[in-house]
Amino acid sequence: MSSLNIIKILIALALGITLGLAYGWIIEPVEYTDVPPNILREDYRVDYTLMVAEAYQKDFDTDTAARRLAVLGSEPPATLTSAALEYANRNSFNEVEIQALQDLLSAMQTYNPQGSAP
Amino acid sequence: MISRLARNTNLHILFALLIGLGAGLWYSWRISPVTYVDANPALLRADFKDQYRIVIAAAYAANPDLARARERLNLLGDADPVAELSAQAQRMLAAGDSFEQVRPLANLATDLTQGFASNPIAPTPFPTFNTPAAQATSAASETPAPVIEATETNLPQPTTSFEQTPLTPLIIETVTPRPTFTPTAGPGAPFALVGQETVCDPSEPAGLMRFKLLDSRRNEKAGIEIVVTWDQGEDRFFTGLKPELGHGYADFVMQADTTYNIRVVTGGSFVPNIVAPGCTDPNGVAYTGGLLLTFQQP
Numbered sequence: 057m058s059s060l061n062i063i064k065i066l067i068a069l070a071l072g073i074t075l076g077l078a079y080g081w082i083i084e085p086v087e088y089t090d091v092p093p094n095i096l097r098e099d100y101r102v103d104y105t106l107m108v109a110e111a112y113q114k115d116f117d118t119d120t121a122a123r124r125l126a127v128l129g130s131e132p133p134a135t136l137t138s139a140a141l142e143y144a145n146r147n148s149f150n151e152v153e154i155q156a157l158q159d160l161l162s163a164m165q166t167y168n169p170q171g172s173a174p
Numbered sequence: 175m176i177s178r179l180a181r182n183t184n185l186h187i188l189f190a191l192l193i194g195l196g197a198g199l200w201y202s203w204r205i206s207p208v209t210y211v212d213a214n215p216a217l218l219r220a221d222f223k224d225q226y227r228i229v230i231a232a233a234y235a236a237n238p239d240l241a242r243a244r245e246r247l248n249l250l251g252d253a254d255p256v257a258e259l260s261a262q263a264q265r266m267l268a269a270g271d272s273f274e275q276v277r278p279l280a281n282l283a284t285d286l287t288q289g290f291a292s293n294p295i296a297p298t299p300f301p302t303f304n305t306p307a308a309q310a311t312s313a314a315s316e317t318p319a320p321v322i323e324a325t326e327t328n329l330p331q332p333t334t335s336f337e338q339t340p341l342t343p344l345i346i347e348t349v350t351p352r353p354t355f356t357p358t359a360g361p362g363a364p365f366a367l368v369g370q371e372t373v374c375d376p377s378e379p380a381g382l383m384r385f386k387l388l389d390s391r392r393n394e395k396a397g398i399e400i401v402v403t404w405d406q407g408e409d410r411f412f413t414g415l416k417p418e419l420g421h422g423y424a425d426f427v428m429q430a431d432t433t434y435n436i437r438v439v440t441g442g443s444f445v446p447n448i449v450a451p452g453c454t455d456p457n458g459v460a461y462t463g464g465l466l467l468t469f470q471q472p
Contacts, residue, residue, distance in 0.1 A: 061183045069190040076198015086207035090219035093226075097212035103246070104229060111232035127225055 094129035098143060101128055105140035106153055109160035118167045121160060134164040216251030223250050224262055231259070231278035238291035243282060259283040260396070260417040273399060273410065280397030280414050287421050288393050363390070365398070365443045369468035374453035381428035381450040382464035386420065387413050387438070390471045394422025399439035404432050430462045438469055 080086075096104070105125065112121045125133040141157045149157075202208075215226060227250070234243040247255040263279045285291050365387060373382070383402075387395045396414025403409075413424040428434060428450040436445040445467070453463035 061186070064183070065186050065190040068187040069194040072191040072194020072196070073198040073201075074194075076195040076200075077202045078198075079195075080199045080202025081208055086203055088213070089217055091213045091217045093218060093222050095211055095213045096215065096218075100213075100215055100249070104226070107229045107233035107246070110236045111229065114232075114236035124225070124229055127222060 093127045096128070101136075102140045102143045104128065105137055105160070106144070106149075106157060109137070109140075109153075109156040112160050112163065113156050116163075118163045119169070122164060122167055122169065125164070132164075133167065134161060137161040137164050214251075215249040218250070224265075226250060227259060227262055227279065228275075231282045234282050234285075235278040238285070240285055240289075240291050244286060247286075256283050256286050256421075257417055259286070260414055260421075263412070264415045267412075267415065273412065276412065277397060277399075280412055283414060283417075284396040284421060287396065288389075363471045365438045365469035365471055367443065367445050367467060368470045369466070371466040371468075372451045372453070373464040373466055374451070375464070376453075376455050376461060378464055379427055380462040380464075381430060383426045383428050383434070383448070383450070384464065384466045385413065385422075385424040385426075386466065386468045387422040387424075388468065388470040392470070394420050395471075396421040398422070398424075400424055400426075401437040401439060402426050403435045403437070428462075428465075436467065443469060 093101075093104070105128070108121050108124045111124075112118075122133045125136050128136050137157060137160050141154070141161055144154050144157055215223070218226065227247070230243055230246045233246075234240070244255070247259075250258075252258040259279050260283050263276045263283070266276050266279070267273075281292060373384070385400060387398045387400075389395050394413075396412070396417075398413045399410060400413065401408060401410050409426060411424055411426065414421045416423055416425075419425075428448075430450050430452075432449070434448040436448055437443070448465065448467075451463040451465065452460055454460050
């Protein structure tokens with residue numbers, strides 16, 4: 057077999073790989089269902105955190121708030137709330153919402169799951 | 175000979191193309207599939223969706239912004255958000271969750287059905303903290319924060335835009351005078367027994383006591399707790415947990431020859447001495463009938 061033919065075969069192989077990757081990554085990528093909340097888009101994560109903060113405004117239950125935040129990932133609840141507060145400040149959330157997030161952040165910064173908050 | 179070789183070469187090229195295609199697909203689907211980030215709440219696993227609904231209902235209980243709650247529920251992509259709320263409330267009760275945990279879901283389902291908030295927005299006092307005002311700072315400068323295990327079950331369709339809705343409703347003042355004012359009972363007004371019907375239907379379960387709870391506008395009300403007591407026990411349940419029968423519907427199976435006392439927790443209505451009625455079918459055979467109790471707010 058001539059070297060030209062070998063080159064043609066290699067080109068065909070590379071073309072096949074390229075087509076396969078394009079199809080698998082772009083045209084028909086793996087579809088995810090049943091995803092965990094830690095890959096939610098940032099605005100959804102922030103809104104979820106805001107809901108937790110709003111609920112906290114009513115019951116002041118730090119355990120429940122921390123447990124609810126935990127579904128967003130393995131980061132500490134204070135880190136999650138801090139990120140949400142930064143997003144809220146950047147995106148001009150209203151005062152009530154920012155206050156709710158600040159209150160939740162204060163609670164989460166002092167939250168101790170083994171005992172009562174100081 | 176030459177044409178055979180050329181034919182073989184073409185076959186080799188085709189074969190290489192197919193091998194490459196297969197390898198590319200294998201890599202892109204199995205080895206390194208597309209990694210999802212920025213997912214939509216509608217893609218969440220069912221238990222996380224449940225958690226999401228709980229948090230939506232809890233936030234709504236604190237800030238009764240019905241439009242916002244509805245928008246948040248729509249993110250989950252449920253065909254019928256009210257039915258999902260009711261079904262989740264049933265699942266939670268069946269799993270042994272407390273009524274207090276279920277109540278926000280039932281209340282939100284009720285408000286979504288009736289189209290307005292049962293409890294008007296009331297300013298909630300912010301908690302007072304002894305710690306300095308919180309700053310949005312890096313977690314590295316904070317006290318080491320605990321990692322919590324998620325124990326609640328719950329939650330959020332692709333590429334729909336999500337818009338923040340105002341937390342507080344717009345209040346438009348009008349100066350149009352009202353000629354008359356008719357006082358109406360508030361959402362927490364007591365329920366009164368307005369109807370007690372005997373139901374003799376052999377096709378129904380014996381001793382079935384059905385409840386229908388209505389507000390002053392005769393809209394069915396979900397999330398109302400009812401307590402049934404008798405000499406040997408007590409049962410508690412909520413209206414709205416069988417939405418297919420009505421949001422204000424609940425039922426309980428009575429035993430023959432047992433006297434029951436009914437208490438509607440909201441408003442404190444009390445109905446004593448309820449017994450299952452006796453009925454007779456067309457063949458003259460006696461059986462235990464049922465009751466339909468209708469309660470309504472004034």
